[in-house]
Amino acid sequence: MNEGSPILFVLVSTCLVLSCVCSEVCNLGPLAEEIASYDTVVKRIIDYAVSGPFKGKTYNELAKFVDKFGARPSGTEVLEKSIDYMIDLTREEGLNDIVTEELEVPRWERGEERITMLEPRVKDISVLGLGRSVSTPPEGITAEVVVFKSFDELENTPDEKVAGKIVLYAPIFTKYGETNKYRTQGATKASAKGAVASLVRSITPFSINTPHTGSQTYGEGVIPIPTAAIAIEDADLISRIHARGEKVVLHIRMFSNLETKVSRNTLIDLKGTQNPEKLVIVSGHIDSWDVGQGAMDDGGGLFISWAAPVILKRLNLIPKRTVRAIFWTAEELGLIGAYAYEKAHRHESDNINFIMESDEGTFAPLGLAVGGSKKARCIVGEVLKLFKSINASTLVEEDAPGSDIGIFTGNGIPGASLHNDNAKYFWFHHTEGDTMNVEDPDELDLGAAFWTAVAYIIADLSEDIPR
């Protein structure tokens, strides 16, 4: 998951609504009864995925995939091989409506990265460069640190106290959507004040000396300066020393390379029986950061989205509309795959009936974060009532849910992001700790069942989801 793209800086008003509460003010008429009639299908899908032949399948296939490929950064050969692998895996299930769409993507390759505190004592700093960061000069940068808790503090400091120095942003984590601006915009604002490098306290509520990478963008007109995240422990160490009035000097060596390569979005269709042109999309991204193994971000979302057409095919549940699984490419460096898809398919965007994405973890599903009109949310809320048995009936109202699909939901296309029990998501996010150990077989079974059944029902209803 990447929340660095401009579209997501918009403050969203998030409102938690239990679906039963929501439906009290909804009047769906006969549609409510129609939705309720899917209870046997829901039970069948849950049984199949949670205790039947598909039990453990999502986890096991994800493990084989992650163990085989590891990290799959945008623009790499390993990412392309992993895409081929997913296509083969899908064909083995008898699903052959598979299309890949090429696009240009950035390949930002991390080189040596090392930060050493030189004063007041010598200490290695736990570091990860941020996406698209420029390199230091070959000899590195040695400079004093100035610490800021907020952009306001920076703005209120005279330029001459920042110029030539290394800026460290050390805000305490509140919410990802609030705190990550110091990662995404920090270098730009520091450079504008004359800083020679910009560091950010990793965007996380918890750490075992764990640095968290992530995307950032240089604003127009500023000199791009090297920028990295450091572990919160090291940020707090430097902050304490700085607060005691002692001088902190760092030596930074960071090298990277940025090229343009070609990658592919992957589209897998389970064609609808009545309106194959109409789409219910389930999606996750197949690329990952170069650190960790992309098991959580977004291997889990990728595999429950893969599971949806697979389970429906296996159960011969073919809905009226097409269920399309999309494996987005190059999400982490700025939703590149999703932007390309939106542009290429804009002429037929009216056909998107509902678009779903899982990119905030696949812990136990709790429901959906839904964007769209009031009636759209009413219908989805009614559908969610069918998942009380697995405790996944919560509807969270969001203006533009999702990361990749925020491009669509932000434009009024109804859609939803998986709402799941992801309190620890940011502990592992964009770190070396994003591995299979974060994933749980039973939770993935529940996620696959939920994802599949929701997609099926919405794709099969007699009414479209209204805009």
Place this chain on the structure above:
Amino acid sequence: MNEGSPILFVLVSTCLVLSCVCSEVCNLGPLAEEIASYDTVVKRIIDYAVSGPFKGKTYNELAKFVDKFGARPSGTEVLEKSIDYMIDLTREEGLNDIVTEELEVPRWERGEERITMLEPRVKDISVLGLGRSVSTPPEGITAEVVVFKSFDELENTPDEKVAGKIVLYAPIFTKYGETNKYRTQGATKASAKGAVASLVRSITPFSINTPHTGSQTYGEGVIPIPTAAIAIEDADLISRIHARGEKVVLHIRMFSNLETKVSRNTLIDLKGTQNPEKLVIVSGHIDSWDVGQGAMDDGGGLFISWAAPVILKRLNLIPKRTVRAIFWTAEELGLIGAYAYEKAHRHESDNINFIMESDEGTFAPLGLAVGGSKKARCIVGEVLKLFKSINASTLVEEDAPGSDIGIFTGNGIPGASLHNDNAKYFWFHHTEGDTMNVEDPDELDLGAAFWTAVAYIIADLSEDIPR
């Protein structure tokens, strides 16, 4: 904390007893009333440390110490400087009965450590060598991995299937005292079967790709082989690949150096008014592993033990017996300082009335893990009743509580280890994550108050703690 020493392999029967339950079967007679009369002193100490002039002091002094010195490995100059610093800090409080006792300690210096998986794909493995590990040859070791979940599995495997290979022990963490045998004895058992190196899944219930170092000892008569801990994520990755029947090949490069140096135990006495020769000892160790900063292991224990005589001196609470704070050296490589003290002071060991140690975290205090006779535990249980206001009245029965002091409590000297809310202790234990971020100012205040008041009461009672 180090639980690798032979004395601690003994299975201890741990029994949780609320002090109120315990005292029902105790008949302390007038002593119970005497103990109860200390309630005003307890309140005074708690007020002083938790909301009075000492509030925040333990955390702030610990932070200054840890920030200044960082890691303090056995045998290093930085450890000796940190000892000098603690002596100066203590003298500033007007405590001048300070003695240091020299002893020889190992200096095990970690060099380059790198493990790369070569087959089935190239991947860096997250590694930390174990204490006293020998080096690989300069060119490293390249060999296939065999995975074992237990020593039984290893023993039941023919030697020829182990010879020439790298053994990986991948037991799932149950309890530290159960699982750490794979770290402490793994290399010896693997070498006996002809393995060329021995790896262990880090001894922890939780990880963000975090390797955990620790001590190990080569048994007599076996060829010492390089040995290291790897992150549980990497151990599980290798285990999964191995379980699928695929060959895993690793390349290991590990270098280290082992020398003998001189260090010091530090003894700080607040002399008793009536029986200065009798001792109530409070203690923690000042050395740390080379990774992390020794804030939790054992900076917290060090500083609440420092705080005890300091707070008593400040409050002019001078008990009948001497309160001695001991800062053990070289705990991590095998309780070296504690063994030296025990040997040097064996002739006067009858004078140890009670010995206390904090080396399992200084999270919120819950009570004490107490070793000693039934009557000794009855008395301590009665004392603990005075700490209900801070929820620190729990008495846990242990045969030989503590790490350094296990040498004493294992020999029948009554003593106790701080029982605290340390469920996350092993998440950070022996890792780069052992930093000030683990410590909490309020919890340290409570710990300092509790530690000080318990030591004072036991040192001041009209009766000795019986053996």
